[in-house]
Amino acid sequence: MNDDDAIHANHRVQHNYPAAVKFCALCGAEMALRTILPDRKRMRACPRCGFVFFPSPKLVAGCLVVNAGRVLLLKRGFEPALGMWTFPGGFVEFAERAIDAAVRETFEEVGLRVDPGPLLGVYTDPVNLNAQVVVYLATPKGGEPTRTEEAVEVRFFEPDAIIWESLAFESTREALTDWLQSVKRQ
Ligand SMILES: [Zn+2]
Incomplete structure (x- = not known):
């Protein structure tokens, strides 16, 4: 497949979002579960750059x-x-x-x-x-x-x-x- 070929989204894979997100979207490091203030929710955060992954609707x-x-x-x-x-x-x-x-x-x-x-x-x-x-x-x-x-x-x-x-x-x-x-x- 050529990179420029148009594709359909794979809905089965899309539905793995956000649970299956593993790596930082900004720097590529593996995310780790951290307690995030002020809500004290357990969220995935990047240990390298500090990006916190807030899944949203x-x-x-x-x-x-x-x-x-x-x-x-x-x-x-x-x-x-x-x-x-x-x-x-x-x-x-x-x-x-x-x-x-x-x-x-x-x-x-x-x-x-x-x-x-x-x-x-x-x-x-x-x-x-x-x-x-x-x-x-x-x-x-x-x-x-x-x-x-x-x-x-x-x-x-x-x-x-x-x-x-x-x-x-x-x-x-x-x-x-x-x-x-x-x-x-x-
Ligand atoms: Zn990062």
Whole structure:
């Protein structure tokens, strides 16, 4: 394999993070368990350069794009949950605002520019406690949603037409449930 060849992330290996991290990301020395002040938690620290490894959750941000009472969902073209339906979203990049990531991911996944509205909620999937999903309501700014490599099918759903048994994640189900409840209250 050439170093420049594009690769997919190996999800099985990714899930070994953070437990299997052994070496300092900064200097390469082997980490040792130390008691870290002020919390007195046992964390891995580098005996050579002093870097402390603080594992942190992964932040995901997405948009529930609503147009004339219908919600935009995409059929995922990649693992995990290949072929299941969810709203556009993805990982927030390092030093990126969550709201900017939600708008960026929506454009990358379905080619739609949106105005992000209020925060709908923050959701955590019970099978992946490491990912916190920030979901904004959003409205289309123009253009039509299009299929991409990441979204093999894209369409707006009437509330009654949502295919609940084919949703990708528990967080998808919870966000759609919260949206429907907010619509009913109006
Ligand atoms: Zn180090």
